Amino acid sequence: MKPADLPTASLAFNTSNLAGTTLGVGIVSNFVTERQKFHSNVVTEGVSLYHTLDADRISGLAGALASRVTDDATATARAVAQISAAARRQAWTLAFDDGFVVVALMLMLGIVGVIAIGRSPALPRPVKISQGKEP
Secondary structure, three states, X not given: OXXXXXXXXXXXXXXXXXXXXXXXXXXXXXXXXXXXXXXHHHHHHOOOOOOHHHHHHHHHHHHHHOOOOOOHHHHHHHHHHHHHHHHHHHXXXXXXXXXXXXXXXXXXXXXXXXXXXXXXOOOOOOOOOOOOOOO
């Protein structure tokens, strides 16, 4: 590469690096958000006030909160909010786990690609031919 081409090459490298980083972060964050929606749906699918275990858990939490609030309806609402927050945290944890798995798979795929490319042959060096006397 000629020294005059170095600024253009540097600009092209930095632009492609920035574009790849931005695209990668955008794709992974979108993937994690969609997986959070999926996991949230799966986690909360079986929760119902009509199930005895769920109703017992809500009433237990409401009983624990009853000493802090004066109204039973407020205690029940806070208990439901705590259970909802726990389900949301669990969904986000599962979604980030999925995101890390995708990033790990992409890194492994990149390693396989680098190994598959192999070593490139050395570039030939220009031979200087001097004019005049031969040694």
